[in-house]
Amino acid sequence: MGRTMAAKIWDDHIVAAREHEPDLLYVDLHLVHEVTSPQAFESLRLNHRRVRRPDLTLATMDHDVPTRGGRAAADELAERQMSALEENCRREGIRLYGMGNARQGIVHVIGPELGLTQPGLLIVCGDSHTSTHGAFGALALGIGTSEVEHVLATQCLRQRRPKAMAITVEGALPLGVTAKDVALGIIARIGVEGGRGHVLEYRGSTIRGLSMEGRMTVCNMTIEGGARAGVIAPDDTTFAYLRGREYAPAGDQWDQAVDRWRALATDPDAIFDREVSIDAARLEPYVTWGTNPGQSVPVSGSIPAPSTETDERALQYMALEPGTAIEAIAIDRVFIGSCTNARLEDLRVAASVIRGHRVHPKVRAMVVPGSASVKRQAEAEGLDALFREAGFEWRDAGCSMCLGMNPDILGPGERCASTSNRNFEGRQGSGGRTHLVSPPMAAAAAITGHLVDVREFN
Amino acid sequence: MEPFTRVTGILAPLDRVNVDTDQIIPKQFLKRIERTGFGPFLFYDWRRNGDFILDRPAYRGASVLVTGANFGCGSSREHAPWSLLEAGFRVVIAPSFGDIFKSNSFRCGLLPVEFRECLLNGWDEVALTLRDETEIARYEADRSTELPRTA
Numbered sequence: 001m002g003r004t005m006a007a008k009i010w011d012d013h014i015v016a017a018r019e020h021e022p023d024l025l026y027v028d029l030h031l032v033h034e035v036t037s038p039q040a041f042e043s044l045r046l047n048h049r050r051v052r053r054p055d056l057t058l059a060t061m062d063h064d065v066p067t068r069g070g071r072a073a074a075d076e077l078a079e080r081q082m083s084a085l086e087e088n089c090r091r092e093g094i095r096l097y098g099m100g101n102a103r104q105g106i107v108h109v110i111g112p113e114l115g116l117t118q119p120g121l122l123i124v125c126g127d128s129h130t131s132t133h134g135a136f137g138a139l140a141l142g143i144g145t146s147e148v149e150h151v152l153a154t155q156c157l158r159q160r161r162p163k164a165m166a167i168t169v170e171g172a173l174p175l176g177v178t179a180k181d182v183a184l185g186i187i188a189r190i191g192v193e194g195g196r197g198h199v200l201e202y203r204g205s206t207i208r209g210l211s212m213e214g215r216m217t218v219c220n221m222t223i224e225g226g227a228r229a230g231v232i233a234p235d236d237t238t239f240a241y242l243r244g245r246e247y248a249p250a251g252d253q254w255d256q257a258v259d260r261w262r263a264l265a266t267d268p269d270a271i272f273d274r275e276v277s278i279d280a281a282r283l284e285p286y287v288t289w290g291t292n293p294g295q296s297v298p299v300s301g302s303i304p305a306p307s308t309e310t311d312e313r314a315l316q317y318m319a320l321e322p323g324t325a326i327e328a329i330a331i332d333r334v335f336i337g338s339c340t341n342a343r344l345e346d347l348r349v350a351a352s353v354i355r356g357h358r359v360h361p362k363v364r365a366m367v368v369p370g371s372a373s374v375k376r377q378a379e380a381e382g383l384d385a386l387f388r389e390a391g392f393e394w395r396d397a398g399c400s401m402c403l404g405m406n407p408d409i410l411g412p413g414e415r416c417a418s419t420s421n422r423n424f425e426g427r428q429g430s431g432g433r434t435h436l437v438s439p440p441m442a443a444a445a446a447i448t449g450h451l452v453d454v455r456e457f458n
Numbered sequence: 459m460e461p462f463t464r465v466t467g468i469l470a471p472l473d474r475v476n477v478d479t480d481q482i483i484p485k486q487f488l489k490r491i492e493r494t495g496f497g498p499f500l501f502y503d504w505r506r507n508g509d510f511i512l513d514r515p516a517y518r519g520a521s522v523l524v525t526g527a528n529f530g531c532g533s534s535r536e537h538a539p540w541s542l543l544e545a546g547f548r549v550v551i552a553p554s555f556g557d558i559f560k561s562n563s564f565r566c567g568l569l570p571v572e573f574r575e576c577l578l579n580g581w582d583e584v585a586l587t588l589r590d591e592t593e594i595a596r597y598e599a600d601r602s603t604e605l606p607r608t609a
């Protein structure tokens with residue numbers, strides 16, 4: 001019987017498999033950042049161990065870097081984490097793209113952009129949105145700090161084989177519907193726990209039609225549907241994106257690599273444990289109204305009546321009344337950023353919406369590019385000027401208000417249209433209220449001062 | 459079912475692995491049609507041989523059983539957790555459990571707590587994995603040199 005793509009990659013990485021025990025898997029690429037690694041390095045040191053494969057490890061700083069004012073603007077604790085990472089990388093010989101480096105950025109943005117994220121690889125990072133890298137047909141898993149230590153020391157990971165779920169999306173995306181809406185639509189369908197224990201494989205004509213940026217957005221949100229990893233079969237779009245990137249294979253090796261990558265796709269007779277089909281024609285631009293990413297409605301809709309205690313609690317936190325039209329909800333802040341939606345394509349789409357408009361006087365809006373490279377490219381295209389002239393703040397790369405570990409946070413009660421991935425209570429700042437949307441929807445909201453249907457905007 | 463909030467009591471060790479459900483409650487006692495009446499026959503064969511650890515005065519009335527891997531393997535008889543419960547146990551701590559025993563336990567109010575072997579032996583997971591050094595080295599030797607490197 002045929003195998004799924006995830007199963008093929010899994011089998012390729014088995015170092016040891018014993019009955020009743022999790023498999024021991026080899027890790028091809030370990031991405032490290034400042035927040036989930038210090039205790040791992042510390043524990044290595046205490047146990048007199050070294051990093052086994054610094055040459056398969058790459059570090060960056062993203063979670064708590066300030067996005068303006070440079071490193072001097074970092075608070076004391078952030079500065080301590082950054083210097084600890086520098087010290088740990090120096091001692092262990094790990095390449096670090098730290099603050100100020102031209103290749104610095106959100107870990108899930110730089111891996112792909114450097115060409116390190118490649119089909120067929122097993123990639124881990126101490127961060128749940130590692131699922132992003134699955135867009136290239138890599139098996140990419142978020143891990144905890146103890147596992148980070150384990151991978152540093154052994155280059156291996158102990159995991160139980162997950163089940164496989166196919167999510168097939170077919171058809172052309174309606175106007176105004178983006179990859180973000182595909183992701184939110186999938187989560188609305190399967191629920192925030194729906195993917196638990198599975199690797200999701202996104203397939204179908206809609207997925208094949210997405211750019212790499214769009215595919216990354218979809219895979220990024222996999223964890224919000226409860227699954228640890230999501231994959232998309234590599235194809236010509238993938239290869240075109242990778243070709244010529246710094247760490248991508250070149251010359252003869254390129255052709256060999258492409259042959260290898262093509263063989264990764266799920267076999268026609270492979271069987272998934274679960275299958276879900278989605279009709280793209282029925283997707284709309286979505287807005288979350290609650291405090292988990294599954295609580296969303298189409299922008300043309302209204303706040304639903306609560307059906308559970310969780311819903312009630314969410315509505316209370318969000319200060320929303322059932323029946324209120326989504327478009328009637330005024331916002332205070334707009335955040336365009338995060339590993340979900342801060343790549344060049346996202347900024348271009350947002351910029352195309354704001355061209356010729358100004359940010360609403362009551363709204364404070366910011367754009368935080370996903371990496372230093374995205375920032376440079378956007379500036380080369382004049383996007384920064386466009387955003388600035390419209391009244392957006394144009395920041396340096398980092399996670400920023402996606403999780404509010406740096407000074408970029410919402411004030412209590414502030415309502416934000418955000419292109420990030422989590423609308424959890426307090427995520428963007430204590431008491432802050434987050435509505436997850438796509439980049440064009442966030443841009444449109446910045447201009448009108450309320451949530452608005454981008455399809456009717458302009 | 460008694461709600462599970464806190465268990466305070468004596469902890470009894472049973473230093474054996476693969477304790478199957480036939481040991482926990484032998485087949486001859488399965489003939490009852492009630493859910494009760496199994497307590498006295500818990501570990502019947504072992505108790506009959508005398509000096510069984512759970513019969514020592516120090517462990518009388520124990521409510522927590524600490525034991526070896528794969529506890530409750532074997533048959534699906536739910537009489538096994540029933541007999542433990544009736545004998546006063548609320549919690550079993552072991553490195554692993556038989557699958558069916560585990561799900562039976564949850565259903566009838568016995569809490570199976572998995573306590574990984576590496577913790578019992580004082581190994582951290584890294585040490586455990588490094589016992590596979592030969593396999594790791596072999597995998598690395600076979601691994602394509604064309605895969606990306608960061609340094």
Ligand code: SF4
Pocket residue numbers: 062063106107108127129338339340398399402403420421
């Ligand atoms: S941008 Fe947000 S979700 Fe992505 S890695 Fe940073 S904190 Fe995590």
